[in-house]
Amino acid sequence: MIEVENLGKCYQIYEQPRDRLKQMLFPRLQRLAGMPVQTYFREFWALKDVSFKIEKGEAVGIIGRNGSGKSTLLQMICGVLGPTCGRVETCGRIAALLELGSGFNPEFTGRENIYMNAALLGLSRQEIDARYDEIVAFADIGNFIEQPVKTYSSGMFVRLAFSVAVHVQPDILVVDEALSVGDITFRNKCIEVIQRMMARGVTVLFVTHDLSTLQLLCTRVLWLSNGQLRASGNPVSISQDYYVDMLPDGGTQLTVDRSFLPPQQETGKARFTELRLLNGGEAHYRVGQPLRLGFVLRAQTDLPKIVFAVSIYRADGDWLVGQTSRDDGVFWDAPKAGQECSGTLILNPLCLAPGEYLVAFAAYAEDYSLCFALTDLCLPFSVRADFPTWGKFHHPGVWVIGGEA
Numbered sequence: 001m002i003e004v005e006n007l008g009k010c011y012q013i014y015e016q017p018r019d020r021l022k023q024m025l026f027p028r029l030q031r032l033a034g035m036p037v038q039t040y041f042r043e044f045w046a047l048k049d050v051s052f053k054i055e056k057g058e059a060v061g062i063i064g065r066n067g068s069g070k071s072t073l074l075q076m077i078c079g080v081l082g083p084t085c086g087r088v089e090t091c092g093r094i095a096a097l098l099e100l101g102s103g104f105n106p107e108f109t110g111r112e113n114i115y116m117n118a119a120l121l122g123l124s125r126q127e128i129d130a131r132y133d134e135i136v137a138f139a140d141i142g143n144f145i146e147q148p149v150k151t152y153s154s155g156m157f158v159r160l161a162f163s164v165a166v167h168v169q170p171d172i173l174v175v176d177e178a179l180s181v182g183d184i185t186f187r188n189k190c191i192e193v194i195q196r197m198m199a200r201g202v203t204v205l206f207v208t209h210d211l212s213t214l215q216l217l218c219t220r221v222l223w224l225s226n227g228q229l230r231a232s233g234n235p236v237s238i239s240q241d242y243y244v245d246m247l248p249d250g251g252t253q254l255t256v257d258r259s260f261l262p263p264q265q266e267t268g269k270a271r272f273t274e275l276r277l278l279n280g281g282e283a284h285y286r287v288g289q290p291l292r293l294g295f296v297l298r299a300q301t302d303l304p305k306i307v308f309a310v311s312i313y314r315a316d317g318d319w320l321v322g323q324t325s326r327d328d329g330v331f332w333d334a335p336k337a338g339q340e341c342s343g344t345l346i347l348n349p350l351c352l353a354p355g356e357y358l359v360a361f362a363a364y365a366e367d368y369s370l371c372f373a374l375t376d377l378c379l380p381f382s383v384r385a386d387f388p389t390w391g392k393f394h395h396p397g398v399w400v401i402g403g404e405a
């Protein structure tokens, strides 16, 4: 559905505005005068020599630090930006959510923008009429649909744009970071729709900094670094490598006592302010050692009683441990806005087989009816053994020779 070959985008960077003028005039004059031709800009490659293919029905996530070229790549795939070199080929109708509000006329109402946008994507008046109610219902922005979109909040913008994009029956859906401005209910609704579209064979390409959405939706991840394709493959292992690369120490102190905050879902209710993996300064856990996971949560509003949950995943995405304080009969008293709840989960001994692991933390109401905070996979750690082990777990056990079972 998408084929990108040796794609590159080079910008000319001028240190001062007058250099732009010099560049327009001087090289021509120098050429006329038979003098050596000078340039008054420096080249900056936002994207360089990127190649990949995406098949029908794949959901591909693009990750990378700020400025690594993700939006540039999406814009070139959607045809709104021309490449400096290389080529992009796509098949079928592309519906794209690029920059916030792009493709919308701010003076037009939501209704008018729906008609304009859907028409640009190739739908006839009758087709739009037939889908109009569905588009409005999905966007769920109430009477604002009759207001000029310049009065919309960023979340409302995205709701409407996303709703149009998914209702025009595209062959390729391209989403640049848009989901991150929607609230959690809308984000979950979008994820469901994207999953349904994927099941119908729609190809999805999206940029996100939210590694949990990435792992939930993607069949493959492309990691861009300084405009180049650094890695492509399994969402969990690539996001783990990416995550480690983002660590302040570059991951060199991977499993030594340290604290690091991963991205987390903004619920407006609470945030984890500290997450810590404690293993006494060792480079790796040994099979059978205790694992201590420390956490601090700050309430942003008055909250009821809290229970914490910790999940441990193997690096290939297999969910191995789901431990909640409620199951162990432990609750934290209802914190007031601004107050912190802290705690440690000690798994002793840690029964995981040798391998690479990641942790995720969550805080819920005691009946699990509300999630107050949820982190991405974080705190990568590894387990080693001095002896061969088999399977996913290694439980301490006692073997008895003979006797009764």
Ligand SMILES: Nc1ncnc2c1ncn2[C@@H]1O[C@H](COP(=O)(O)OP(=O)(O)OP(=O)(O)O)[C@@H](O)[C@H]1O
Binding pocket: 011, 012, 044, 046, 064, 065, 066, 067, 068, 069, 070, 071, 072, 073
């Ligand atoms: N018109 C332009 N002129 C010069 N440089 C540009 C232009 N547009 C983008 N760039 C540069 O190209 C690089 C890649 O930008 P891009 O927006 O693709 O990054 P990104 O990975 O999407 O970043 P983010 O995560 O912050 O959205 C950046 O260094 C940016 O400054």
